[in-house]
Amino acid sequence: MSEERPTRPTRPTLLELSMLADGALSGAEAEALQARIESSVEQQAQLAGLRTTSEYLNTAMSMDTDSTMEIPKFSRPVSLRNFALANVATGLAIWLGQFLWKTIFGEMVLNAATWFTSIYLPDVYALSSAAVLYLITEGTAMLDTYLGLIVVTVAALAAVVVWWKRPRPHSSVNLCLCVCVALLAVMVVPAPASALEIRQDDDVIVIAATETIDDTLVVAAESVVVEGTITGSLIAVGQSIDIAGSVGGNVVTFAEDINIRGDVAGSVIGGSSAFSINGATINGDAWVAGESVTLGSGSSILKNATFAGESVSVEGTVTKDLTALCENVELNGTVGADLEAFAGRLRLLSNANVAGNVRFRTEDEDRLYRADSAQVGGTIEFLDMPDEMQPRNEYTELEFYLWQIAQLIGAFLVGWVLLTLVPSLGRLSIGAGVEGLKSAGVGLLALISVPIAALIIAITLIGIPIALILVGVWMLGLYLTQIVVGSAIGRMLMPENDSVPQTLIVGLLLVTVVVNLPFIGGIIGFVLMILGLGLLVQYLFRITTSQPAPAL
Amino acid sequence: MANNAAFEILYREYYVRVFGLCRRLLNSPQQAEDATQEVFMRAYKNFNKYKSEQPFWQWIAAIANHHCIDVLRKRTRSEALFGDEADELDQLEADNPGILEDVLSMENVALVNQAITQLPEKYRVPLVLAYFNQSSYDDIAAQLEISRNHVGVLVLRAKQQLRHLIEQQTPEPSQS
Numbered sequence: 001m002s003e004e005r006p007t008r009p010t011r012p013t014l015l016e017l018s019m020l021a022d023g024a025l026s027g028a029e030a031e032a033l034q035a036r037i038e039s040s041v042e043q044q045a046q047l048a049g050l051r052t053t054s055e056y057l058n059t060a061m062s063m064d065t066d067s068t069m070e071i072p073k074f075s076r077p078v079s080l081r082n083f084a085l086a087n088v089a090t091g092l093a094i095w096l097g098q099f100l101w102k103t104i105f106g107e108m109v110l111n112a113a114t115w116f117t118s119i120y121l122p123d124v125y126a127l128s129s130a131a132v133l134y135l136i137t138e139g140t141a142m143l144d145t146y147l148g149l150i151v152v153t154v155a156a157l158a159a160v161v162v163w164w165k166r167p168r169p170h171s172s173v174n175l176c177l178c179v180c181v182a183l184l185a186v187m188v189v190p191a192p193a194s195a196l197e198i199r200q201d202d203d204v205i206v207i208a209a210t211e212t213i214d215d216t217l218v219v220a221a222e223s224v225v226v227e228g229t230i231t232g233s234l235i236a237v238g239q240s241i242d243i244a245g246s247v248g249g250n251v252v253t254f255a256e257d258i259n260i261r262g263d264v265a266g267s268v269i270g271g272s273s274a275f276s277i278n279g280a281t282i283n284g285d286a287w288v289a290g291e292s293v294t295l296g297s298g299s300s301i302l303k304n305a306t307f308a309g310e311s312v313s314v315e316g317t318v319t320k321d322l323t324a325l326c327e328n329v330e331l332n333g334t335v336g337a338d339l340e341a342f343a344g345r346l347r348l349l350s351n352a353n354v355a356g357n358v359r360f361r362t363e364d365e366d367r368l369y370r371a372d373s374a375q376v377g378g379t380i381e382f383l384d385m386p387d388e389m390q391p392r393n394e395y396t397e398l399e400f401y402l403w404q405i406a407q408l409i410g411a412f413l414v415g416w417v418l419l420t421l422v423p424s425l426g427r428l429s430i431g432a433g434v435e436g437l438k439s440a441g442v443g444l445l446a447l448i449s450v451p452i453a454a455l456i457i458a459i460t461l462i463g464i465p466i467a468l469i470l471v472g473v474w475m476l477g478l479y480l481t482q483i484v485v486g487s488a489i490g491r492m493l494m495p496e497n498d499s500v501p502q503t504l505i506v507g508l509l510l511v512t513v514v515v516n517l518p519f520i521g522g523i524i525g526f527v528l529m530i531l532g533l534g535l536l537v538q539y540l541f542r543i544t545t546s547q548p549a550p551a552l
Numbered sequence: 553m554a555n556n557a558a559f560e561i562l563y564r565e566y567y568v569r570v571f572g573l574c575r576r577l578l579n580s581p582q583q584a585e586d587a588t589q590e591v592f593m594r595a596y597k598n599f600n601k602y603k604s605e606q607p608f609w610q611w612i613a614a615i616a617n618h619h620c621i622d623v624l625r626k627r628t629r630s631e632a633l634f635g636d637e638a639d640e641l642d643q644l645e646a647d648n649p650g651i652l653e654d655v656l657s658m659e660n661v662a663l664v665n666q667a668i669t670q671l672p673e674k675y676r677v678p679l680v681l682a683y684f685n686q687s688s689y690d691d692i693a694a695q696l697e698i699s700r701n702h703v704g705v706l707v708l709r710a711k712q713q714l715r716h717l718i719e720q721q722t723p724e725p726s727q728s
Binding site: 014015018019022023024049050052053054056057058059060061062063064066069071072074 | 589644668711
């Protein structure tokens with residue numbers, strides 16, 4: 001009888017032990033293997049060693065991680081839709097920027113400058129009214145010019161709004177719509193005639209005589225020398241600017257020393273310590289300010305010239321009017337129309353020839369020197385101040401009352417439309433005590449800070465269009481103050497009356513009367529203006545931040 | 553928007569770790585950088601499918617593993633990237649370099665990591681997945697499209713090779 005001996009378990013392989021150590025076996029497999037090695041100290045030790053090795057490898061690899069490494073920015077995947085939209089938007093933005101630059105800067109600023117030269121320190125109401133009249137008279141031409149701008153702006157805004165409010169399930173429809181609107185905008189408005197080229201250097205920039213730039217050139221350097229041809233406008237800032245070549249558009253330049261020797265097809269606007277125009281022909285106007293301003297012999301300004309500075313010397317030709325605001329004016333050249341000098345001393349030298357009148361604003365007639373051979377076609381008038389600045393009793397003139405009525409009607413019509421479109425503006429109240437002071441303080445801050453901000457933005461040159469828009473909005477705000485204040489006062493006087501036109505006309509009438517009172521009218525007008533501006537600013541702040549209106 | 557913000561946070565949190573995984577799998581910092589960007593790009597596109605109950609590392613490591621293995625397959629141009637199981641098993645039994653544990657110490661961590669980079673891909677990849685990524689053998693087998701045993705063989709072969717490499721790089725103790 002044979003005795004059945006128990007079979008000895010087979011020796012586990014290294015592979016089995018390794019997989020057991022790494023937890024790679026299933027529960028049953030692991031249990032069976034554990035049972036097989038239970039009695040073997042050697043295999044238990046081998047298993048422990050394998051486990052230690054696994055732990056070691058895990059630790060070693062974890063330690064080889066550079067936690068201080070720089071994490072690159074994550075670039076989100078761009079979908080075809082977003083890519084297409086981005087391209088359309090970028091193209092539109094660039095094109096719109098160029099268009100805005102050219103139209104606003106190239107035309108609007110010069111128009112505005114022309115207009116400003118015709119007025120003298122008007123009060124804010126007169127300025128606003130004059131602006132409205134100017135827009136009415138020039139409106140048609142301006143509308144033609146800026147129609148493209150309006151269309152493209154509306155189209156671009158519409159594209160943005162459509163894209164922004166797109167319902168996701170119909171995104172492809174919206175994409176098509178956006179592209180169509182953008183294409184329509186591009187087709188409606190012709191492309192700008194020229195683009196913009198910007199050059200900047202710490203040292204010297206030279207546009208060589210052989211070089212032609214077909215764009216508007218913006219250049220900033222310590223020294224700028226233009227000997228070549230620029231078909232667009234030139235905007236140059238630096239220590240010293242020398243323009244010997246020709247410029248197809250306007251020249252805007254600010255520097256320590258400026259010398260223009262070449263031809264300029266447009267106008268010249270500049271400020272400098274020493275500004276000289278020698279042997280050059282300026283086909284447009286010239287507005288120049290500087291410590292010394294010189295128009296050398298052989299130089300011509302084919303339109304009007306306005307010079308301001310410590311001393312002005314004119315030996316060349318100004319085809320139309322010359323206006324000089326400075327301490328000393330020397331004329332030894334030709335003025336095709338009138339010469340108006342706000343000066344401490346005016347010297348008409350031997351070659352001086354003024355075809356029109358000479359208006360010398362001085363308190364002392366002895367301050368005029370006239371050489372025997374100096375020619376004046378018209379008369380020489382000595383005036384104290386411009387008509388607009390002369391003390392006079394305006395209340396005796398019919399024109400004053402007509403003008404006030406015109407302003408009142410204008411303000412009423414604008415206010416009626418405005419309060420119909422934005423009824424919440426008509427609910428603004430001036431308030432009393434702290435609220436009133438707060439409104440006045442906010443208004444005063446806005447009155448002062450906005451022009452300063454615009455000036456700072458304009459200094460960058462590239463920001464000039466933005467600065468102009470800012471000033472435009474500021475001026476519009478100033479005009480609207482009379483409407484806001486008039487409406488508020490009207491409602492205070494007639495609290496039971498809900499009729500917007502009635503309360504508005506009563507309020508405006510009272511404001512018009514009060515601000516024209518002798519002696520105190522100006523002060524009251526100023527206070528009402530800052531109150532109204534403060535109310536407007538607070539209103540805009542509330543609607544943009546959706547805060548509930550405070551009880552005033 | 554909220555998802556974007558959440559993804560940004562996760563990106564910053566896991567970038568280094570994902571990069572580390574890709575670097576070990578691909579054995580090239582440059583390729584690892586590209587791969588990491590690609591991994592996060594894929595994660596971003598599929599972020600709406602991610603279930604917050606699952607650890608994020610597990611989810612993104614799976615994406616990284618798949619991508620890196622795809623890259624390796626394209627790079628190697630070989631059908632059997634991880635060799636034949638029987639051949640590897642023969643080599644495993646034929647080669648007996650001794651126990652790896654004997655040559656490991658905390659002082660030579662850098663040496664071990666250096667040695668890992670010198671391993672052939674077929675050994676390095678399962679080793680990294682098993683110990684750096686701490687994937688189970690079953691998961692590794694599924695990702696590499698080989699059997700679980702094959703994974704075990706490759707991991708063991710990797711350890712044998714590591715032992716050889718570490719021995720080669722360790723200076724002989726001077727005879728006194």
